[in-house]
Amino acid sequence: MEIKVLGSGCAKCKTLEKVTREAVEELKLDATIEKIEDIQKIVEYGVMMTPALVVDGEVVVKGRVPKLDEVKTILNK
Amino acid sequence: MITYLKKNIIYITILAVAWVVFYKYLSPITDFIIDDVFRLEAGKHLTETLRFFIFEVPKVFLLLVLIIFIVGIVRSYFSAEKTRKVLKGKSLFTGNIMAALLGIVTPFCSCSAIPLFLGFVEAGIPIGITFSFLIAAPMINEIAVVLLIGLFGWKVTLIYVLTGLTVAILSGWLIGVFKLEKYVADWVFKAKSNNQDISEEKVSFEERIKLGYTSVKEIVGKIWIYILIGIAVGAGAHGYVPEDFLSELMGKAHWYSVPLAILIGIPLYSNAAGVIPIVSVLIEKGVTLGTALAFMMSVVGLSLPEIIILKKVLKIQLIAIFVGVVAVGIIIVGYILNLIY
Numbered sequence: 050m051e052i053k054v055l056g057s058g059c060a061k062c063k064t065l066e067k068v069t070r071e072a073v074e075e076l077k078l079d080a081t082i083e084k085i086e087d088i089q090k091i092v093e094y095g096v097m098m099t100p101a102l103v104v105d106g107e108v109v110v111k112g113r114v115p116k117l118d119e120v121k122t123i124l125n126k
Numbered sequence: 127m128i129t130y131l132k133k134n135i136i137y138i139t140i141l142a143v144a145w146v147v148f149y150k151y152l153s154p155i156t157d158f159i160i161d162d163v164f165r166l167e168a169g170k171h172l173t174e175t176l177r178f179f180i181f182e183v184p185k186v187f188l189l190l191v192l193i194i195f196i197v198g199i200v201r202s203y204f205s206a207e208k209t210r211k212v213l214k215g216k217s218l219f220t221g222n223i224m225a226a227l228l229g230i231v232t233p234f235c236s237c238s239a240i241p242l243f244l245g246f247v248e249a250g251i252p253i254g255i256t257f258s259f260l261i262a263a264p265m266i267n268e269i270a271v272v273l274l275i276g277l278f279g280w281k282v283t284l285i286y287v288l289t290g291l292t293v294a295i296l297s298g299w300l301i302g303v304f305k306l307e308k309y310v311a312d313w314v315f316k317a318k319s320n321n322q323d324i325s326e327e328k329v330s331f332e333e334r335i336k337l338g339y340t341s342v343k344e345i346v347g348k349i350w351i352y353i354l355i356g357i358a359v360g361a362g363a364h365g366y367v368p369e370d371f372l373s374e375l376m377g378k379a380h381w382y383s384v385p386l387a388i389l390i391g392i393p394l395y396s397n398a399a400g401v402i403p404i405v406s407v408l409i410e411k412g413v414t415l416g417t418a419l420a421f422m423m424s425v426v427g428l429s430l431p432e433i434i435i436l437k438k439v440l441k442i443q444l445i446a447i448f449v450g451v452v453a454v455g456i457i458i459v460g461y462i463l464n465l466i467y
Contacts, residue, residue, distance in 0.1 A: 059237035097206040097245035
């Protein structure tokens, strides 16, 4: 699984990255997590509100920080 | 069986009643605490400072919780994507008005300013209309409205919102009229996204209520300390600083007080929560309303950090024009309000 956290470095973006790492760890997933801070790359995903969560190339969350449980549900799909 | 929604409605009703009762009796409760529990002598500096503090803190927090909750629900109906769709293909001026209005309700954080700008440009929205959005969004929001109502009442709040909207609409319109697209950084027009249409997440009404709760928790958790400090400073000034302390420097008599207030405001950066208590002190100590609101608009709407962020997508000429146009707009607002009041 390929997970990307999009965000230019604001507090919320860091929280999302942390939550995502926790979720992956708890689910013991085989996944790579990459933080993308380059605005041009963020825009390539069509995202206008950061932070956003991208799983295998698909934007699943944008503009908010979901709770740990929600991230786990999303990643389990 | 009681559904989750019904349970929520019951909770909300109870909370709403408690809210109204508490808000209504705040003044007698405060007087009771000050005069009867602590038995402080009325009229003394310390007494009146404490009275102000004990009255203002719960009042501002009550308003804050109520309005953030409502705005949290309202906001869940809006998103940057929907706003972009609405603004697409709109003509100048109409587009500017809608952009400024949508700037109030669309969820927005200044750290998203650049991706949002790029997203708008990509959809072919003229930059003038985008600017109306970007000027209105940080300047007019629920926190500003709550604090203005709490400290100055409805009339001043309405004046702030209406003049703020006017500045956002006209500044964006002017930038649009002069077709300043050439001053946008070249790479901006090349940035292309792969998936234009991200499907909207379906949200039930229950979830919207939850979003309301969440935004209260999030925002109050973030700004409560500024508000406490702000009100404490305000309370201290209320009791101790002489009435006309600042009127010498920034009173009505001086033509330069409005531009001076704006100049001081630009390098200062704060959200509405931080600046409004200061504004209340300014007004109480003799600064005129127009000057004080101009100062606030300048602090919230024009800021160095924002200018530095915008530098990534705008050439220096356009940044200068943007700051100049908005500053002139705020100056005019300041003068007009000073004339009326």
